[in-house]
Structure formats: C-alpha cells, structure tokens
Amino acid sequence: MVGSRTVEFRKPVLKGECKVLGDKSISHRAIMLGSIAKGRTEVTGFLSGEDCLRTIEIFKQLGVYIKREGEHVWIDSPGMKNWTAPADTLYAGNSGTTARLMLGILASSNVKSVLTGDASLSKRPMKRVTGPLQKMGALIHGDDFLPLTITGSKLTAIDYELPVASAQVKSAILFAGLNAEGMTTVKEIDVTRDHTERMLAQFGANVLRSDKTVSIEGGQTLQGSKVVVPGDISSAAFFMVAAAMLEGSSVDFINVGLNPTRTGIIDVLKAMGAKVVVTDRNGDDGEPFGNVNVTADSLRGIEIGGELIPKLIDEIPIIALLSTQAKGKTVIKDAAELRVKETDRITAVTEELKKMGADIEATEDGMIIHGPTVLKGASLSSYGDHRIGMMAAIAAYVADGPVHIEDPDCIAISYPNFFEHLYQLSAVEE
Numbered sequence: 001m002v003g004s005r006t007v008e009f010r011k012p013v014l015k016g017e018c019k020v021l022g023d024k025s026i027s028h029r030a031i032m033l034g035s036i037a038k039g040r041t042e043v044t045g046f047l048s049g050e051d052c053l054r055t056i057e058i059f060k061q062l063g064v065y066i067k068r069e070g071e072h073v074w075i076d077s078p079g080m081k082n083w084t085a086p087a088d089t090l091y092a093g094n095s096g097t098t099a100r101l102m103l104g105i106l107a108s109s110n111v112k113s114v115l116t117g118d119a120s121l122s123k124r125p126m127k128r129v130t131g132p133l134q135k136m137g138a139l140i141h142g143d144d145f146l147p148l149t150i151t152g153s154k155l156t157a158i159d160y161e162l163p164v165a166s167a168q169v170k171s172a173i174l175f176a177g178l179n180a181e182g183m184t185t186v187k188e189i190d191v192t193r194d195h196t197e198r199m200l201a202q203f204g205a206n207v208l209r210s211d212k213t214v215s216i217e218g219g220q221t222l223q224g225s226k227v228v229v230p231g232d233i234s235s236a237a238f239f240m241v242a243a244a245m246l247e248g249s250s251v252d253f254i255n256v257g258l259n260p261t262r263t264g265i266i267d268v269l270k271a272m273g274a275k276v277v278v279t280d281r282n283g284d285d286g287e288p289f290g291n292v293n294v295t296a297d298s299l300r301g302i303e304i305g306g307e308l309i310p311k312l313i314d315e316i317p318i319i320a321l322l323s324t325q326a327k328g329k330t331v332i333k334d335a336a337e338l339r340v341k342e343t344d345r346i347t348a349v350t351e352e353l354k355k356m357g358a359d360i361e362a363t364e365d366g367m368i369i370h371g372p373t374v375l376k377g378a379s380l381s382s383y384g385d386h387r388i389g390m391m392a393a394i395a396a397y398v399a400d401g402p403v404h405i406e407d408p409d410c411i412a413i414s415y416p417n418f419f420e421h422l423y424q425l426s427a428v429e430e
C-alpha cells in the first residue's frame with residue numbers, strides 16, 4: 001500500500017550539526033569489490049538504504065558471506081572465481097547502480113544468472129551497458145531492459161568511448177575489464193564520479209588514469225580491504241539547500257564526502273550566494289571528506305550546465321527548488337539524463353513545483369526557473385522516486401501552507417531516517 005505524509009508549514013531556522021548516512025555509490029562499490037576480492041573486507045559507515053541492501057542480498061545469493069550490523073559490514077568472500085550459481089533470480093529492486101554494475105560483474109563471472117528489477121528499474125535503459133559488454137564477448141540475453149539473462153564467460157578487453165557521461169556505464173566496463181583478457185580502456189566525454197577507480201586501487205588493482213581516460217589490465221586478483229564510507233553529499237544536499245533558503249539558518253555537515261567529482265552542489269550554492277565553508281578536509285589518498293558549513297544568504301539565479309552536470313546530477317531536483325527562491329533566472333541545461341532516472345525527473349520536478357505556484361518550465365535537457373516565488377502548500381507526488389520525495393519535503397519548509405506528499409516511503413531507498421534528521425535540525429527555533 002502506498003502511504004502519504006503531510007509536512008506542515010513552519011519556516012523554521014535550521015541550526016546545528018548534521019551527520020548524514022553513508023554515501024550510496026561508495027557503499028554499493030564496497031560490497032561489490034569486497035565480494036569480488038578474496039578474503040575479508042570490513043566496511044564502516046555503510047548506507048543501510050534499500051538500494052544498497054539489494055546489492056548485499058545479490059552477493060549472498062552468489063555464495064559470499066556477508067554480515068551486517070547497522071552501518072558495519074563484514075564480507076568473507078571466496079573470490080569471484082569461486083562464486084556459486086544463484087538458485088533464484090537476482091533482484092536489483094529500484095537500484096540502477098546495482099543493476100548496471102552487476103551486469104559488468106556477472107558477465108565476466110563463472111555463473112549464469114537472471115537479473116530483475118522493480119517496475120521503475122525495468123523501464124531504465126540497459127543497452128548502454130549491455131552494448132559495450134557484448135563487444136567484449138559477454139553473453140547477455142534480453143532486450144534493452146531488465147530482466148536480462150547473463151551467462152558468465154571469458155571476455156576480451158576493449159577501448160570504449162562512452163556516448164553518455166555515466167559512472168554506472170564506466171564502472172560496469174571496468175569491472176568486466178578486471179576479468180577480461182588484455183587492457184580495457186574507457187574514455188569519458190565528461191568526468192563522472194570516480195569511486196570505482198579509487199576503490200579498485202584500494203583493493204590492490206593497478207588502474208591507470210589520465211584526464212578523462214581509465215585503463216585496467218585484466219586478470220588481476222584483488223585482496224579484501226577496509227573501507228570507510230563518508231557521508232553522502234547527495235543526501236546532505238537536501239539539508240544544505242534548506243539551510244541556504246531559510247533565513248537565519250546555519251548548519252554544519254560532519255564527515256561528508258568531498259570527492260571533487262561529486263561536489264557540484266557546493267559550487268552551485270556558492271555561485272547562487274549562499275555562504276559555504278569547508279573545513280577539516282581529509283582522506284585525499286582515498287575518498288576525500290570533511291565538514292561543510294552552509295549559512296543562508298540572499299540567493300541569485302545562475303546557469304548550470306556542461307561538465308558541472310555529472311558532478312550534481314542527483315542534486316538537480318533540489319537545485320530546482322533552490323532556484324525558485326533565488327532572484328532572477330536559473331537555467332539548468334545538458335541534463336537530459338534526468339529523463340531516464342527512477343522517473344523522468346525533468347517532468348516530475350516541473351509538474352510538482354508548478355502545483356506550488358513556481359515559475360518553472362521544462363526544456364528537453366533541463367529547466368528554466370524564475371524567482372523568487374512564495375510557494376504555496378499543495379498535494380505532491382513523489383512518483384515513487386526518493387529524490388522527488390525529499391525535494392517535496394524540503395519544499396514544505398519554504399511554502400506558506402502544508403505540503404501533502406504521496407508515497408514518501410520511497411525516501412528509504414537512499415535515506416531511511418531522512419525525516420528524523422530533518423526534524424532534528426528544525427527543532428531549534430529562534
């Protein structure tokens with residue numbers, strides 16, 4: 001059954017510290033690499049969101065021992081050459097990252113499997129991954145969409161130029177390349193998140209990197225490692241935007257991931273006029289992290305496009321809301337990828353913000369927003385998309401009436417205790 005939730009108008013001042021949950025992209029990769037590698041891997045700060053739990057379940061079905069206690073995960077793997085064939089289909093749920101990265105891993109494994117997903121994931125394009133994998137010799141049966149049947153086989157390395165800026169496609173090819181014959185090279189059109197490259201190196205793989213090119217030699221054996229997952233900047237972004245929009249607010253985000261391929265939200269907040277200060281930066285040899293203070297200030301519209309887009313792709317729904325509170329025109333372009341996320345996020349964002357009275361219009365590859373607008377209370381749909389659900393909740397904080405959210409439970413996909421953290425920050429009123 002699909003539930004609903006009403007978030008009351010309070011226009012609070014947000015104050016205090018926020019420690020968001022672990023990074024979703026890094027959590028997925030920690031489980032994947034810990035299962036590919038031989039021996040023990042220990043993960044701390046793991047995100048227990050639904051998407052990452054799907055990844056754990058899949059590897060358990062492949063015979064990998066995985067124990068989880070909250071944010072702490074222990075993996076004991078026999079190494080990917082010794083996985084067992086799954087008795088049942090492998091279910092990726094709502095998670096594009098699980099599905100696409102698993103395709104690269106399973107294609108070069110020793111097992112035959114069928115990969116499925118929920119209704120949303122079954123509509124998301126997979127050819128962008130199965131195409132290059134088939135060029136490597138992968139045996140994948142099915143169409144552009146899940147379910148797909150994958151018969152693990154010996155692959156041959158390729159040189160591949162990504163037609164879309166996608167870390168999921170890049171990572172799938174690198175995982176396949178890890179077990180293929182020869183040197184696999186992936187060239188990007190724009191730099192995308194590089195967690196796979198960083199973590200492969202951490203697990204002992206030799207990865208060659210220069211500018212927009214990554215190469216990996218096949219046949220390398222990985223050893224288990226220790227992974228510390230920093231806070232998810234894509235989750236923090238919702239509260240960063242809230243702090244930037246609500247006059248008098250100032251929030252400290254503790255131990256949040258600061259990988260430069262992910263920090264586009266900080267660039268945007270600064271360019272729009274919010275005060276953002278980064279301190280205690282650490283971890284530059286692995287995954288950088290640090291503390292970020294965001295303080296509200298007057299906001300102005302800007303243009304967002306080009307190579308910045310992959311650095312904030314999942315933050316665009318909340319940036320659209322931010323733009324409704326900025327003076328002048330904001331243009332978001334080069335973001336057509338939003339149309340093939342959990343839902344068509346260009347349509348979802350414009351339709352829902354229009355219901356609140358926002359001056360927003362969809363374009364083919366983004367949106368144009370004029371502000372500032374006093375938003376009104378409304379009944380909004382999450383479209384079953386966690387990022388749209390969280391945007392709707394934050395929108396309630398700048399609206400002059402209650403916002404009713406249909407199907408807010410999907411927020412647990414990436415942020416199970418989102419409302420708890422939101423209410424903690426807004427409890428301090430001045």
Ligand SMILES: O=C(O)C1=C[C@@H](OP(=O)(O)O)[C@@H](O)[C@H](O)C1
Nearest residue numbers: 025097165166167168169313314
């Ligand atoms: O590699 C990853 O972990 C992700 C890559 C991005 O998708 P694309 O690769 O499709 O751009 C992003 O939107 C997704 O939330 C997570």
Ligand SMILES: C=C(OP(=O)(O)O)C(=O)O
Nearest residue numbers: 094095096097098314341
């Ligand atoms: C697009 C997202 O995730 P995925 O592609 O893994 O479903 C997201 O988290 O916003």
